[in-house]
Amino acid sequence: MDDANFIRQGLHLQGLPFCETDIPYILQIRCTMTLSQNALSAFPYLNMETPITIVDKELLT
Helix, strand or coil: CHHHHHHHHHHHHCCCCCCCCCCHHHHHHHHHHHHHHHHHCCCCCHHHCCCCCCCHHHCCC
16 A cells, blocks of 8 residues: 555645655655554553653753
């Protein structure tokens, strides 16, 4: 499904201009999105957790 021809056809059907050199970057972004989606499936309530922030007092002065 992550075939370069699939990306080209999808962009062409939507009428979006693209350069051939953009295809590897688009494929990389799709791969990153897929990995993130898999992580969200493994930990569905991760966005509900409150992040912990530690502030160094020396940086504030």
